[in-house]
Ligand SMILES: Nc1ncnc2c1ncn2[C@@H]1O[C@H](COP(=O)(O)OP(=O)(O)OP(=O)(O)O)[C@@H](O)[C@H]1O
C-alpha cells in the first residue's frame with residue numbers, strides 16, 4: 001500500500017500495514033505492548049499475582065509451615081469445590097448479572113446427594129446425575145423469571161438463597177446431618193484420589209506441548225492467510241515457561257501427597273470454560289451481552305437465551321461444587337454451603353479479575369481468586385486465628401479488588417478501552 | 419399520502435418492501451402515524467425529515483427493534499412481522515443504526531462478525547480477520563488495527579465498522595440511518611459509491627440523511643416525514659432541493675428559504691407552486 005518509505009524489505013502482513021502502527025512484534029515489542037496495556041488500565045492478572053505474592057510472603061514469615069508441600073496440597077484440595085462455584089459466577093458476572101444463591105444451591109445439592117445415596121440407596125452415579133440436573137433446573141427457572149418478568153437477577157437469586165436453604169434443611173430432615181460412607185467413590189475422589197507422580201509429569205508436559213501446538217498451528221494459519229503471526233522466538237519461551245512453572249509446582253506437591261484428582265478436575269473445568277468463552281460463538285455472545293446488551297440484540301443474538309445459559313451454567317457448577325464439598329467433608333449437614341461459601345465464590349471471581357460491570361474477565365480468574373482466598377483462610381487457621389479474622393481480612397481483600405476494578409475501568413475509559 | 423403519482427415499482431411488479439399504515443407511539447408521543455413506504459429491488463429511497471420526525475423510529479420498526487402498534491409490512495409480496503432483530507436479519511434486512519450498535523469491549527473483528535461467527539464451535543479467527551480486512555479496504559476504512567477494542571475508535575471509524583457489518587450477511591435491503599453524518603470526505607464518497615454499488619447489484623437501499631447533496635447524488639426517490647406523517651414522495655430527478663425542504667419544514671416560506679433569500683443566494687428563493695402536501 002504505502003510505498004513512500006523506500007526501505008521496506010518484505011511485504012508487511014495484512015494487519016500491520018497502517019503506518020501509524022508501532023512495531024509490537026518480537027519479545028521486546030510484546031513487552032512494550034504489555035506495558036502499554038497495563039498503563040491504560042487493562043491490568044489483567046497483574047494485581048492478583050502481585051497480591052498473591054504479598055499474601056504468601058506475609059503468611060510464610062508468620063508461619064513457616066504455610067508454604068510447605070503438605071499445606072499447599074491441602075490448599076489445592078480445599079480450593080477446588082468453591083473454585084468450581086466461582087467459575088460459574090464468572091460467567092454470570094460476564095453478562096453483568098449476579099447469582100447470590102450459589103451457596104444455598106451447593107448446600108442443597110450436598111443434602112440431595114447425601115439423602116439419595118445414604119437414605120435411598122441410589123448408586124452414586126445416579127445421585128450425582130440427579131444433583132447436577134437439579135442445579136441446571138434451578139438455573140433454568142432463574143432464567144425464565146429473569147427473562148419473562150424482568151426481575152433483577154440479584155433479587156431472584158436472593159429469594160433463591162433463602163428458598164433453597166429452606167429446602168436443604170427440609171431435605172436433610174430432623175437429624176440435620178448425614179454422613180457419607182467412607183468407602184463411597186465420591187469421598188474417595190475428594191479425599192484420597194491423587195495423581196500418580198509419573199502421570200502428573202506427563203500431564204505437565206502435555207499442557208506445555210498443547211500450548212506450543214496451538215500457538216504453532218495458529219501462527220501457521222495466520223501466516224498462510226497473510227496476517228501477522230507470533231514468531232517462533234516467543235512461542236518457545238512461552239511454552240518453556242509454562243513447563244517450568246507447572247513442573248516445579250507439581251514436583252513440589254509431589255514431595256508429599258501430590259496433586260489431587262479433584263484439583264485436576266477443577267483445572268479441567270476451567271480449561272473447558274475458557275475454551276467455551278474464548279473460542280466459541282456462545283462465549284462471544286456472553287461477552288457481547290455483558291458489553292452492550294442492546295447492541296448484541298440488534299446483532300441478532302438471542303440475548304435471553306444467553307442469560308438463561310449463563311444462569312444454568314452457574315447453578316450447575318454450584319451443584320457440582322456443593323457435591324464435591326460434601327464429598328470432601330464426607331457429610332452433608334445444615335451448615336453445608338452456608339457461612340462464607342457464597343461470598344467466597346463471588347469474591348474469588350472478582351478478586352481474580354472478572355469485572356462486576358460485565359464484559360470483562362476470564363475463566364482463570366476463578367482459579368487465581370480462590371487461591372488468594374484459600375491462602376488467607378489457610379494461613380490464618382495455621383496462626384490459630386478464628387473465622388472472625390478470616391472474615392475481616394477476606395473482606396478487606398475483596399474491597400481492594402472491587403476498588404481496583406472500578407479505578408481501572410475509569411482508566412480504561414480514558415484510554416479508549418472498554 | 420404521496421403527492422407525486424409516479425410508479426414506484428419501476429415496472430417490475432411487487433416492491434421488495436412495502437409498508438402500509440404503520441403506527442407507532444411511545445406513551446403519549448405518536449412517533450409514526452399512518453406511514454406508507456415502498457422500496458423496490460435496485461432502488462435507493464431516501465427518507466428525510468426534521469429532527470424528531472420519526473425517521474429513526476421507522477428504521478427501528480423495520481429492523482425489529484420496535485414492534486409497530488398497527489399496520490402491515492410486506493416483504494417480497496407476502497405479509498411479515500418483524501418481532502426481533504434476528505427476524506429482520508433472517509429476512510435479509512440489515513441496518514446501520516444511528517445510535518451505533520457496537521460492543522465497546524469487543525474488537526473490530528468480533529463486532530463485524532457478531533451474531534454470525536464463522537464455525538460457531540471453533541471460531542475461525544483467521545478467516546474472520548482476513549475477510550474483515552478485505553471488507554474494510556473496500557470501504558477505504560482507516561483503522562490501524564482490527565484487534566483493538568471498538569472503544570478506542572473514532573466516531574467515523576465506528577460508523578465505518580457499523581456499515582461494514584451490515585454488508586456481511588449479503589442482505590436484500592440495507593437501511594442506513596444517517597450513515598455519513600460522522601464521516602470524512604473520502605469515507606463519505608466511499609459510502610455513496612457503496613450505495614450505488616448496492617443498487618447496481620439489485621439490493622434495495624433505504625438511506626436517511628439530512629444532507630440534501632447526498633440525497634440528490636444517490637437516491638432515486640425521496641420520502642419526506644414530517645411530525646410522524648408522510649409528507650410527500652418525490653422522484654429525485656424531477657424535484658428541487660427547495661421543494662424537498664419545503665415539504666420537510668411544512669411551508670415554502672420557511673426558515674431555510676428565508677435565510678438563503680436574505681443572503682441573496684441564487685435559485686433559492688423561487689417558491690415552488692406544487693408539492694404543498696397537506
Ligand atoms: N425509545 C423511545 N421512547 C420514547 N420516545 C421515543 C423513543 N424513540 C423515539 N422517541 C420519540 O419519537 C419521536 C421520533 O424520534 P426519532 O428518533 O424517530 O426521530 P428522527 O427523525 O430520527 O430524528 P433525528 O433526525 O434527530 O435523528 C421523537 O419525538 C422522540 O422523542
Ligand SMILES: [Mg+2]
Pocket residue numbers: 473474475516595
Ligand atoms: Mg434519527
